[in-house]
Amino acid sequence: MASIKDVAAAAGVSVATVSRVLNDHPSVSDDARTRVLAAVETLGYRPNAVARSLRTDQTRTLGLVISDVLNPYFTELARSVEEEARALGYSVIIGNADERPDLQDHHVRTLLDRRIDGLLVSPAEGGSPLMLEAARAGTPMVFVDRWIPGLDVPVVRADGRAAIRDLVAHLHRLGHRRLAIIAGPAATTTGSERVEAFREALAEYGAPLPDAYIGQGDFQAESGRRVTEGFLDLPEPPEAVFATDNLMALGALDAIRARGLQVPRDMALAAFDDIPWFVHTDPPITAIAQPTGELGRAAVRALVDRIEGRPPQSVTLPARLVARRSCGEGRANDNRDDNQTPVQRSTS
Template sequence: MATMKDVARRAGVSTATVSRVLNGHSAPTPETRARVLAAVDALEYRPNVLARSLRVHSTQTLGLVISDLLNPFFAEIARAVEDEARKHGYVVIFGNADENVEQQERYVRTLLDRRVDGLLVCPATDDDGWVSEVSARNVPLVLLDRRIDVGGAPVVYADGAAALRELATHLVKLGHRRIGVISGPEDTSTGRERLHAFNDALRTLGHPLSPDLVTHGDFRRRSGADAASWLLGRPEPPTVLVAMDNLMGLGALEELRRLGRRIPDEVGLAIYDDQPWFPLFEPAITVVAQPTEEMGGAAVRSLLALINGEQPAEVHLDARLIVRASCGERL
């Protein structure tokens, strides 16, 4: 591999001049700059990024650990994070926790060892054991989508309470009284908060959830299918299913199709999270849509503020209800 000395020798300049050109500083003359860049291209020279990071205390990289790469919601978040980071001259290194806290911890540790300038983490569970290691390294941290009980780390998330109140009102107006819920894990903030907000809204309307029509999945497609099967097998099954995550919603839809249940004539379906294909289904799926692009961008901006010594506030964005035809609507 070519070195900076090789570039300097080929361009007929000092290594200091090569360094100035590569770091964006002015060269003695435009011709000198052109010779240096031509030598860099000819020798296919690549700067030693790690060595440079030791000098300037920055690698221009951000670490992102997401809960599940197969979940379209987190894939959209990752894309938005990458797009925003690129605007500010940063690259993003990804880690997929696969909804597993041990794997999450391994990725966090690996990213810290790679000297990322800051971390964005969508926590897999409420477990906060890994946070102390981040704090010990003095690496800025922003939590994304899910919160855990740690002080000082700003959170960027979408508040779905208002949209869930709208959904509860909508379902009650349609005549649904036995509402089945496929909730997320109880050891995640989103799992708890969505269920509580939805139940509180229904209770205010005089129709609280029946405990025998609430079950918990793991934000995976298989768990959604299993939950739908269990709910529909109850002595008095629900007239509508509400899945609190898009993958669990897809699993529920798969199970409804397997059982031959017509939507919405025999059972309705609403899903938390929107996806581009949900409007294309027959019937189109009613959803609570989260602003994934805004969440990813806001998370990066909050992290860069931390890196620059500022203390950003939490960012609360709003989810919104999109009514389609899957709960019995006639549009």
């Protein structure tokens, strides 16, 4: 592959001049410029990003470490991150941690080794030592969705508190009194926060949240199934289950059906994170929708601000309830909305 030297030789100028043309530095004569451009063309020359990065100490690359690519929420997040990054002239390398701290560590390490300009992280299980160290060492970093308290790192996330209150109101209005929750790992902020908000909302209705109605999941479908089976085995099973992510909701749906029971007749179901497929499940699932795309874009903007020396800002955006049929038939003034994306239009 042709290097800058070959171009210089072909154009009859020095490498310095070629470099100047490539980075359109002002002081190059038109003559030299056209000759260099011609040489670039005929040689099919493309600058070596590796060499450039070594010299300039910047890679124009962002690292994104997420907990689970197979989760449609994170897939969408990753997509919006890449889009915004591209618009700002950056590439993105995605590391999928699969909710495993060791894998998260692996990806943080390789990304750091590659000298990415900044790191976008949705930490699994309270984060890894490496990540904390990198944050403290001053690596530009932004947390997205989940975060780690006590670190001076901007956080871009959705606040589900109000939407969870709406959900509890919705469930209450539909006559459900015994409400249970499938929690995520307590070590993740989203894991604990959603339970907290749920508990507080219940308190507003004078309802307790007994320990038996708090199932411990890990954001994966299988745990949703397991926890829900536990609920169903209770002497007095809950009337409604709130799964704190979409995969666990799927597991819950499985578990309920496996007993020959029906949603919402035998048990109501709601989920945190809305995804296109929820419109098409049987029944369509009531969910709390995050502004995922906006979250991804805001996170990138914050990180790039930080990288380029501007003060980065934490961002919190509201989530909102999207009522469908999985909790029972809502009244007319329920916030019924299935028209969010083309895929979702016209159904349920």
